[in-house]
Amino acid sequence: MTNADLPQLAGYTLSRPIGRGNTSLVFLGSADAAPEREMAIKVPLGTTLANHTAAERFGNEVRLSLQFRHPHLVRGYAGTAFGPGAYLAMRYFAEGTLAELLEGRVLPYEAALRVLADVTAGVAYLHHQGAVHQDIKTQNVYLSGGRAALGDFGNTYFVSAGGNISGSPFYMAPEIYHGEASSIQSDVYSLGVLCFELLAGVRPHLGNSYEELMISHLTRFPAPVTASNRQVPRTLSRLIELAMAKKSHDRPSSAALRRALLEALGEEDEQVEIEPSDSPPAQRSIMGRHQHTDAVAMPRVPGGPSEESPKPQKPGAKSWNPFKRGK
Numbered sequence: 316m317t318n319a320d321l322p323q324l325a326g327y328t329l330s331r332p333i334g335r336g337n338t339s340l341v342f343l344g345s346a347d348a349a350p351e352r353e354m355a356i357k358v359p360l361g362t363t364l365a366n367h368t369a370a371e372r373f374g375n376e377v378r379l380s381l382q383f384r385h386p387h388l389v390r391g392y393a394g395t396a397f398g399p400g401a402y403l404a405m406r407y408f409a410e411g412t413l414a415e416l417l418e419g420r421v422l423p424y425e426a427a428l429r430v431l432a433d434v435t436a437g438v439a440y441l442h443h444q445g446a447v448h449q450d451i452k453t454q455n456v457y458l459s460g461g462r463a464a465l466g467d468f469g470n471t472y473f474v475s476a477g478g479n480i481s482g483s484p485f486y487m488a489p490e491i492y493h494g495e496a497s498s499i500q501s502d503v504y505s506l507g508v509l510c511f512e513l514l515a516g517v518r519p520h521l522g523n524s525y526e527e528l529m530i531s532h533l534t535r536f537p538a539p540v541t542a543s544n545r546q547v548p549r550t551l552s553r554l555i556e557l558a559m560a561k562k563s564h565d566r567p568s569s570a571a572l573r574r575a576l577l578e579a580l581g582e583e584d585e586q587v588e589i590e591p592s593d594s595p596p597a598q599r600s601i602m603g604r605h606q607h608t609d610a611v612a613m614p615r616v617p618g619g620p621s622e623e624s625p626k627p628q629k630p631g632a633k634s635w636n637p638f639k640r641g642k
């Protein structure tokens with residue numbers, strides 16, 4: 316794509332493509348009003364706008380990216396949810412996705428714990444808000460300076476708005492394979508899979524087809540993470556095992572998983588003030604460890620992902636996943 320082929324978006328200058336998904340193109344660019352701040356600008360494909368469900372999902376991603384405020388969730392700066400001018404300007408992650416980073420390599424133990432603690436903090440925040448992400452996987456984790464943020468809120472919904480059936484087969488909870496709606500507990504299952512994948516260096520369930528993966532998730536019990544990685548504390552290994560429990564009510568909360576990850580990192584569960592957001596005041600709070608079990612304590616993130624990203628070159632199209640169902 317030459318510069319002349321880059322889409323025109325009023326108020327923004329797009330400099331080059333940085334990624335392509337099933338439903339959108341993503342460009343590096345900046346707002347004309349603040350040219351020094353690089354952004355990732357997502358523009359839906361024509362086919363996405365022409366398809367009601369896909370267009371709704373894009374609109375959902377725009378809306379929620381602008382609404383959620385957490386250091387470990389991809390932050391939206393501006394956007395238009397629907398119509399031919401639809402776009403989402405968001406924080407740019409120079410190091411790309413966790414899936415890209417993991418291609419052909421295993422993360423060192425501490426780095427894996429850090430990424431997992433970050434992602435789990437973002438998910439715990441979502442759960443505290445009553446939202447289910449529905450698509451936690453390495454492709455949706457973005458990296459900057461060794462810190463991580465979860466993105467892609469196209470399938471995210473509030474529990475109060477009713478259930479939904481979706482996910483990616485490598486990470487999908489058994490009950491979803493059975494046709495049940497996703498839930499906070501099915502997000503925890505996906506987190507368990509992610510923890511296992513990063514700490515054991517291999518996915519807990521493998522298969523060459525949707526059916527093989529389904530059988531594995533429904534019937535097989537992976538060996539504890541400690542069998543592959545002796546550095547993992549037993550308590551954390553046990554919690555990851557429970558996160559992947561076949562029955563959803565046996566799973567711990569995302570907040571408990573996060574606490575165990577922080578403990579493995581030798582860190583305290585700090586209090587942090589959640590950034591103001593567009594959400595109702597009741598959802599803004601200072602949260603800490605002395606709360607009821609569903610409450611979430613957010614880490615203050617010294618040296619964590621900053622809003623300004625370094626300059627960088629980043630891989631282009633994402634890798635193809637043969638089992639990815641239209642998300």
Ligand SMILES: Nc1ncnc2c1ncn2[C@@H]1O[C@H](COP(=O)(O)OP(=O)(O)OP(=O)(O)O)[C@@H](O)[C@H]1O
Nearest residue numbers: 333334335336337338339341355406407408633642
């Ligand atoms: N904020 C970002 N910072 C850096 N790169 C990004 C960012 N958002 C997306 N990308 C790049 O663009 C690629 C495509 O993005 P994404 O997967 O979100 O597309 P999509 O079409 O919305 O997704 P889907 O395929 O699930 O419909 C990503 O794999 C990543 O390489």
